[in-house]
Amino acid sequence: MHNQEFFLNALIYLGAAVVSVPIAKKLGLGSVLGYLLAGIVVGPFVLSLVGNEAGEVMHFAEFGVVLMLFIIGLELEPKLLWKMRRSIFGLGGLQVLITAGIITGVALLLKFQLNRAVAIGLILALSSTAIVLQTLSEKGLMRNIAGRSAFSVLLFQDMAVIPILALLPLIATLGTPADLSDTSINSIGQVAQLPGWLQLLIIIGAISVMVIIGRFAARHIFRLVAETGLHEVFVALALLMVIGIALGMDAIGLSPALGTFIAGVVLADSEYRHELETTIDPFKGLLLGLFFISVGASINFTLLVENPWMIIQFVLLLILLKFIVLLFLGRMFRLKKGFEFLFAFLLSQASEFAFVLISFSRQNKLFDEQTSGMLLLVVTLSMAISPLLLIFNDKAVSPILARWQNKQEYDEIEDEETPVILAGFGRFGLTVGRILIANGIKVTILDNNPSNVETLRKYGFKLYFGDITRPTMLEKAGIEKARLLILSMAEHENALKVAEIVRKKYPHVKILARANDIFHVFEYLNLNINKVQRENFHSAAELGNNALVELGFSKYEAYRATRTFKHHEHQVTEELYQHWLEDQSKFIQETRRFEEQVKETLQAEKNYSIHDSDCAWDVDSLKDEAKKEE
Structure with a gap:
């Protein structure tokens, strides 16, 4: 009898966890509160399933x-x-x-x-x-x-x-x-x-x-x-x-x-x-x-x-x-x-x-x-x-x-003409900004995170605290005289809002934008902005290139395969965008077709005849070949 009682209690406790925790997580309450509520329900003062x-x-x-x-x-x-x-x-x-x-x-x-x-x-x-x-x-x-x-x-x-x-x-x-x-x-x-x-x-x-x-x-x-x-x-x-x-x-x-x-x-x-x-x-x-x-x-x-x-x-x-x-x-x-x-x-x-x-x-x-x-x-x-x-x-x-932090006084931006405004100086924008600054290009950098601004200033970066979504801040940043606006901020909705304002009021300014995924790319295409980079695409492609080399591809073969994949991805984006606008089921169907297409293209690449000159830059493999001949 004691064993039966033990297994019954185990069944009740486990069942309560399995039912309550997913519901609590779905409601955004967290697992701890889900467990606590389960205990209250099965406890002696509600269902009395446990004593x-x-x-x-x-x-x-x-x-x-x-x-x-x-x-x-x-x-x-x-x-x-x-x-x-x-x-x-x-x-x-x-x-x-x-x-x-x-x-x-x-x-x-x-x-x-x-x-x-x-x-x-x-x-x-x-x-x-x-x-x-x-x-x-x-x-x-x-x-x-x-x-x-x-x-x-x-x-x-x-x-x-x-x-x-x-x-x-x-x-x-x-x-x-x-x-x-x-x-x-x-x-x-x-x-x-x-x-x-x-x-x-x-x-x-x-x-x-x-x-x-x-x-x-x-x-x-x-x-x-x-x-x-x-x-x-x-x-x-x-x-x-x-x-x-x-x-x-x-x-x-x-x-x-x-x-x-x-x-x-x-x-x-x-x-x-x-x-x-x-x-x-x-x-x-x-x-x-x-x-x-x-x-x-x-x-x-x-x-x-x-x-x-x-x-x-x-x-x-x-x-x-x-x-x-x-x-x-x-x-x-x-x-x-x-x-x-x-x-x-x-x-x-x-x-x-x-x-x-x-x-x-x-x-x-x-x-x-x-x-x-x-x-x-x-x-x-x-x-x-x-x-x-x-x-x-x-x-x-x-x-x-x-909201209180964003109501702090924004920095006064020095009145100097800079060709580039960089909005967002986090992990993505920091790399973009460093490349431009290293090449001697003047950049007005804005970020809406005060602690981030304070930290990066200690490292010698000249950036300003400000909310780029405010039209007055755009004007202070010199948008009228700027040639290029780079939207590298993580908040996608805010970036789209800025892009829409600039497209309407300052059509002479070119816009480069960061996107989290292909659907964000499509939203920029809606605004006629086609210079968009998916934040993880190139680094992921490079990692795929390295994986091919580790699996026995020559460096040139891996380079060609990765380049072909990237080229194919860029080619089909515009076409997929049209399907995304018109018909979601057609969009899914075409996405699957393009996946098969890139697979066939890369398989065909394997039959490409590689010349010795193609491998001339692969120094490590040449050394290995020389050792084998010795």
């Missing part, structure tokens, strides 16, 4: 956080981690101290005893590693300044969990003496009661052993297993290693997540890092999904219904206090404009570690059942609201900030 075991499932699924930090560690080399030390200890340390202090003060105002207020401050100062890292990964934010700063704060918070566990029994003695004889206190709590110097010695020793094994023994073990050619054995070894490290760190009082992160960093320069990442990633994703579903299922709606306004006020107050502190620190550490809001929204919820810390505090008689229940509900609801806050930032805050 009170959600808490146990949550503790099991927290292992997904451990796996996630191990994978992140694999992607970070020790040198990069050392570079982040200022943000880890400076930004992270200040966040925990200031947030804990303010929440403690608010708790005192709400008539909590001093020891309980301090405990609440320390517990609620932490943020959710699971939610934030999943969001960073899903939205590709790990590489921007807000994502890296949030990650640094989370690392410090993981390190702070152990000192907080050590402090909680001491904090309990500030009020009613704590009963420390409870045998249910886990191994972390027992280690936390040891003298500080002994804790430190144990932790340093354990980390040192892990680093030594990772550096000198792990590679040999991985190689021996890899040589068996049995993938399932490698999977078993990877899981054995992560689970072993997690249990070992837990036993000595170190956060399992932090311990596996350090192990990942140690193995970051290993030749097996990619295989490890590929092996563990599916388990990580599944367990994290299970964790979020269990969080949703564990929300105590009974307590929420009994005290709705009080709970909602506490949740909003917590999020607001953390948001203000994080926004202040973001500006203090000079995060770029706009990124400080993303940073604050990312970390404004409570942490999954709060479930452990609240339980531990209750064991130490810091909280009664009502207080711990209320705190657990506040923590859970803050985690559930977190994805909505990020959607609010994306849909409302970011656009407002972007």
